[in-house]
Amino acid sequence: LRVLIFKTKYYHEQVLSVPSSIDQMKHLRYLNFHMDCSHRSVELIFPSTFGKLYYMQSIYAEKVSCAEDITKNLTSLRHSSSSSMGFANIGRLTSLQSLGYFQVKKEQGYELKQLKHLNNLRGMLVIDGLGIVRSKEEALEAHLAGKKRLRKLELSFCVRQVGDPNAVAE
Numbered sequence: 001l002r003v004l005i006f007k008t009k010y011y012h013e014q015v016l017s018v019p020s021s022i023d024q025m026k027h028l029r030y031l032n033f034h035m036d037c038s039h040r041s042v043e044l045i046f047p048s049t050f051g052k053l054y055y056m057q058s059i060y061a062e063k064v065s066c067a068e069d070i071t072k073n074l075t076s077l078r079h080s081s082s083s084s085m086g087f088a089n090i091g092r093l094t095s096l097q098s099l100g101y102f103q104v105k106k107e108q109g110y111e112l113k114q115l116k117h118l119n120n121l122r123g124m125l126v127i128d129g130l131g132i133v134r135s136k137e138e139a140l141e142a143h144l145a146g147k148k149r150l151r152k153l154e155l156s157f158c159v160r161q162v163g164d165p166n167a168v169a170e
Contacts, residue, residue: 016042020048022049042063044061048070057077064087078098094120096120097120102126112141113142130155
């Protein structure tokens with residue numbers, strides 16, 4: 001199986017955990033999780049075994065997170081349309097071409113410098129939480145000027161609440 005598209009209209013939970021047996025889909029390259037409910041989004045939580053999907057190229061889901069660091073093996077990942085990509089150490093994904101959203105956090109693996117080697121990024125990128133960046137030098141580590149294929153870059157110094165583009169949290 002190379003393509004998995006999951007569509008649902010009615011799902012009452014806020015979180016959906018992907019089964020750990022997903023690693024048996026060794027050749028999966030494209031994952032699309034689509035909710036037809038426009039009033040809220042569902043967070044898709046990947047197990048640590050998701051990192052064994054070495055050929056994964058595209059992940060399309062509203063909110064994505066993982067309890068563990070799974071990026072070291074996802075070197076083929078090229079596209080993520082997630083409005084909240086909750087993977088630590090995203091800087092390892094050097095083949096990444098589209099990343100709609102990146103949130104800077106104080107936690108290890110979510111620093112602004114994670115964007116440093118993502119030189120293939122193109123299209124649009126929203127960077128949230130820049131208010132926690134402490135110095136000019138720390139900001140320059142992201143090498144944003146070197147992202148020549150980015151067409152739109154939105155910088156936010158506050159942290160948005162995912163699901164409500166107008167809400168802001170301190």
